[in-house]
Amino acid sequence: MTVESVSPQSPQSPATPAAPSPELREPPLAGGAVPVLGHGLRLARDPLAFMSGLREHGDVVRLKLGPKTVYAVTTPALTGALALSPDFKIDGPLWESLEGLLGxxxxxxxxxxxxxxxxxxxxxxxxxxxxxxxxxxxxxxxxxxxxxxxxxxxxxxxxxxxxxxxxxxxxxxxxxxxxxxxxxxxxxxxxxxxxxxxxxxxxxxxxxxxxxxxxxxxxxxxxxxxxxxxxxxxxxxxxxxxxxxxxxxxxxxxxxxxxxxxxxxxxxxxxxxxxxxxxxxxxxxxxxxxxxxxxxxxxxxxxxxxxxxxxxxxxxxxxxxxxxxxxxxxxxxxxxLRPAVWILTRRAVTDTVLGGYRIPAGADIVYSPYAIQRDGRSYARPLDFDPDRWLPERARDVPKYAMSPFSVGNRKCPSDxxxxxxxxxxxxxxxxxxxxxxxxxxxxxxxxxxxxxxxxxxxxxxxx
Ligand code: HEM
Known part of the structure; x- marks a missing residue:
């Protein structure tokens, strides 16, 4: 048994971030925002369903959490790009709250x-x-x-x-x-x-x-x-x-x-x-x-x-x-189906690009391994509990980064x-x-x- 079994390889490569050009667009705003609270209420009420629905709105989407804009990436390839790019670091509300308590x-x-x-x-x-x-x-x-x-x-x-x-x-x-x-x-x-x-x-x-x-x-x-x-x-x-x-x-x-x-x-x-x-x-x-x-x-x-x-x-x-x-x-x-780490965040250290969209320096970006790992675009019968999908001949069909419960890149869990x-x-x-x-x-x-x-x-x- 090796952890390679949970990180299938495929020819797809992540969309490597590049320097932004001025004509780049902002990602679309995810649907369902309400005045003042934006998407906050829906996120708080049912975070798993909310995160799982975001891909319908785009590969990269903007979320409004009160006055704050947060970006979400929704495709396996872009989660890989985010985790592997030096343009993003560990930071944001999740980490700030952890730091305050744990050092x-x-x-x-x-x-x-x-x-x-x-x-x-x-x-x-x-x-x-x-x-x-x-x-x-x-x-x-x-x-x-x-x-x-x-x-x-x-x-x-x-x-x-x-x-x-x-x-x-x-x-x-x-x-x-x-x-x-x-x-x-x-x-x-x-x-x-x-x-x-x-x-x-x-x-x-x-x-x-x-x-x-x-x-x-x-x-x-x-x-x-x-x-x-x-x-x-x-x-x-x-x-x-x-x-x-x-x-x-x-x-x-x-x-x-x-x-x-x-x-x-x-x-x-x-x-x-x-x-x-x-x-x-x-x-x-x-x-x-x-x-x-x-x-x-x-x-x-x-x-x-x-x-x-x-x-x-x-x-x-x-x-x-x-x-x-x-x-x-x-x-x-x-x-x-139940990734312990169901949400991850990064912060852009510079103006950069993800999936062809402009991401400004200082922006917080989130993605959900839960949503990625249950997506019907990556898995046949995605909600079925089917251990045989990890047999080598079937695991080959799983897109790259569609199963990365330990993440990838320089922050990958050392303990996989x-x-x-x-x-x-x-x-x-x-x-x-x-x-x-x-x-x-x-x-x-x-x-x-x-x-x-x-x-x-x-x-x-x-x-x-
Ligand atoms: C980081 C998942 C068990 C120590 C991470 C990250 C993930 C993860 C997804 C990356 C976070 C990010 O990209 O922002 C898991 C899962 C585990 C597990 C699913 C078990 C089912 C463990 C264990 C240890 C551990 C047993 C230590 C005894 C760490 C440390 C980091 C980390 C120190 C931070 C690495 C860094 O930032 O360089 N883990 N982990 N993890 N994990 Fe794990």
Missing amino acids: KEGVATANGPRHRRQRRTIQPAFRLDALPGYGPVMEEEAHALTERWQPGSTVDCTSESFRVAVRIAARCLLRGEYMDERAERLSTDLATVFRGMYRRMVIPLGPLYRLPFPANREFNRALADLHLLVDEIVAERRASGQKPDDLLTALLEAKDDNGDPIGEQEIHDQVVAILTPGSETVASTIMWLLQVLAEHPEHAEKVRTEVESVTGGRPVGFEHVRSLTHTNNVVVEAMR HFSMTQLSLITAAVSAKYRFEQAGGSDDTTRVGITLRPHDLLLRAIPW
Whole structure:
């Protein structure tokens, strides 16, 4: 299994941005704007349907969000062009709200030379040849998950998915026994922080969040504990005098462009910037995978049969993952229909061009992997859950950039292989032992937040 399976190649190339010429047009205004609020209400009410409908209005469209103009790109080729062009950087409302809470000096929000240097520091920990070193932890955590569940009992998929995602990221990347206890704290804190961050992003009423309401107090407590935890992890590693070959050592030993050690704040922000995107995204995807196994028992059965034939009935391990073709395709198809990262933004650093339209310097541009990955122009029967569409002979027909859940270009997720490996391993381990049914009170409708996940997925885990 490789992540290439989720980024099919085709002869199409993105429309490379070029210097704007004065006669270039403005992109058309998307339909449905109302006075004063523009498209804001429709976007707030049903963001997924809104983003999915934009391609009807053009390849690049203008949106009015109150007084502000935002641009949206709607075709796979143009999302590739946007992500690959140096004319756009990470910025805009999403990033500003993240920076304010999580720090300005981490890799996910930095730009320019600092970002390049930081990517060089973290990249080795995510390389393909580093993965076998994480195998034992991933296996242990995947099997521990199935052992925690009592046969026939109801599984709270939200907390279980968060827990395993945080434990794997923390134990693999920041190695150390102390992580076992800390991972629990981390997962509770992160769940609260993400909930609050999304609220602050969609309802940006700054002063309201300083009032002593219970939700604000809980958010502040979780955020403070998250930062405290990171300080504790760094301090303990230093006090231990040990330098295992892991991401934390790489961060502690990193040098800036002058060859001087990087500052304490940057070390701190870097740990936060790796743990935060690393947990919510994986946790949401695990929730959707469990939901898919319950909704499509025929694929759950097929995964189980595949795992059994590949492992010969032994516990599934890291070394089996590459051979689990159908399991991997189930993971990719779940990520196509429910991409954890459903919206991405960039800001133009210069006057530039996208799809033949003028984009002014400073403009915010958005696109939705959710909309792109469900578009009938790229996929036959786009809403069907059909893992076999990722068989090599069919995957060839998928247009380039129509399936890029980890993005492309210099901001591409460093963790694509790391994530795909753990997702396949977890899917295989739980499917080998259980089939799933919705339990009473379960609500698997889509909850739109910083990521997409089911509102409250409760499943009964039934032994085969
Ligand atoms: C960036 C998706 C898991 C760390 C990104 C981006 C996407 C993404 C789409 C690019 C954002 C952009 O273009 O603006 C995902 C998905 C995941 C996943 C779908 C799992 C299903 C992880 C994990 C980690 C991680 C497990 C770390 C442990 C990061 C970091 C960045 C990033 C540090 C920022 C990279 C940069 O700006 O240079 N991720 N991610 N991600 N991801 Fe992931």
